[in-house]
Amino acid sequence: MPEDAVNKTPDAMTDFEKIEGTIGENLIHNPKFSTRNVDVFYDEKQAIFNASLDIGHNEVIALIGPSGCGKSTYLRSLNRMNDTIPSCRVTGDLTLDGENIYSKKMDPVLLRARVGMVFQKPNPFPKSIYDNVAYGPRLHGLARNNAEMDEIVITSLQRAGLYEEVKDRLNEPGTGLSGGQQQRLCIARTIAVSPEVILMDEPASALDPIATAIIEELIDELRENYTIAIVTHSMQQAARVSQRTAYFHLGKLVEVGETNQIFTNPRHELTENYITGKFG
Amino acid sequence: MNDDHAPHISGHISKRFDSELEDIRNKVLSMGGLVETQVKDGIRALMTSDSAVAERVGNDDYKINAMEVEIDEECVQILARRQPAASDLRLLVAILKTITDLERIGDQAEKLGRFELELIDEGSSSKEFVKLEHLGELVSRMLNRALDAFARMDVDVALKTIKKDEKVDKEFESLMRQLITIMMEDPRTIKQALRVSWCARALERIGDHSINICEYVVYLVHGKDVRHIAYDDLKDQIRDIV
Secondary structure (H helix, E strand, O other), X not given: OOHHHHOOOHHXXXXXXXXXXXXXXXXXXXXXXXXXXXXXXXXXXXXXXXXXXXXXXXXXXXXXXXXXXXXXXXXHHOOOHHHHOOOEEEXXXXXXXXXXXXXXXXXXXXXXXXXXEEOOOOOOOOOEHHHHHXXXXXXXXXXXXXXXXXXXXXXXXXXXXXXXXXXXXXXXXXXXXXXXXXXXXHHHHHHHOOOOEEEEEOOOOOOOHHXXXXXXXXHHHHOOOOEXXXXXXXXXXXXXXXXXXXXXXXXXEEEEEEXXXXXXXXXXXXXXXXXXXXXX | OOOOOOOOOOOEOOHHHHHHHHHHHHHHHHHHHHHHHHHHHXXXXXXXXXXXXXXXXXXXXXXXXXXHHHHHHHHHHHHHHHOOOHHHHHHHHHHHHHHHHHHHHHHHHHHHHHHHXXXXXXXXXXXXXXXXXXXXXXXXXXXXXXXXXXXXXOHHHHHHHHHOHHHHHHHHHHHHHHHHHHHHHOHHXXXXXXXXXXXXXXXXXHHHHHHXXXXXXXXXXXXXXXXXXXXXXXXXXXXXXX
């Protein structure tokens, strides 16, 4: 056990000790993503403890848990976003379609084209709306001519539910859009490179209910072709969009199950307390 | 609470949510108390042929109906405003179903009063035909145990009460046989004997509704729907969960 865990308050300590392995169906047949015994450290501090979780094809999995539980850290380890943090170290087996994503042969840039990410805070490039979406397809040479690029940009904006609002100002800067529009622009940018997996870290936390509903509808549509892992603090959102739900607490994966089961009859006391909004 | 698995109503970060759930639960318990009184009075009317009691049972049913509407409304408000999940959601679903059964038990009690009153008006009484005491005792005890199981979220009590259904069925069948015999022996009694059989039927239904409430208690505590399952299978399933 890491040093900081020993220094935790007695209550938190009890919770930490209460979690012995993962309850529920964390492993599945023929997964898209497979992660086994994943530990993540920031320098000496351990953020994830021995998490094993499979993510299926065409499935939306919701990762939930209180702040600091490791769900975002886990999500970021799935497309090696943690590589950008020098102190961060990931161990364990993480495979995408059976390929080790942490092998030397794996190019992180190509991996991130296959495993796209939408962040909590919208982060459009300081470029035009059009160029924001066209950036990825250009980088990866996905369009042979301008007409094809137009098609990709428009389709991506449409699927992100943004096109109608921006079709007359595609050459204006993306940063001039409202927060909700910027987030949908970022989703359009992610979709534009046709990823296999989309990771979403609180994608709708800054959006109004209508924009949120549009994003959730989009997630449902995208599921037909992609695998989606979404970190969310909104219980209702997790319940609405996902087929499976994984609950993280204090860096451990506590429980995984069908979303229906997790929200009506969770098996672990800590899951129950979190979902019903109770003190631990 | 006797059961380790029983969910805790309190402990929410929102204290108001705690008190809303506690309040609604208390209302269900007082509705249960009211229903119990009605059933006891209904049975008393049968036993004593007391037309005043019989009439009161008939007149008081509106109180139960009003409570059902009130609790229903509060449940809908909590569902809309709190979006409860897990044990909170199961509690509200169990309450919504329980009050439906309580209201129907109230209707059966009202029938006991009404039929007895009609018999009295015709110069007769149920006592002249068969003894309904035993069935009455059985089902009022079942109702009492069901409400107790609900109040304490006690699955053991709920399961024991579900088991009692066999006894009720046997007693009901026996009463029906007796009544049929009476009707065959003297067809002039058919009109009254039918009323008595409806009373027996109402009592038997009270037992059935009490069992439904016990099944909701199992759902509330274990998240397992045990309706329409043979008793022995039911016990096995509960054992699997525990």
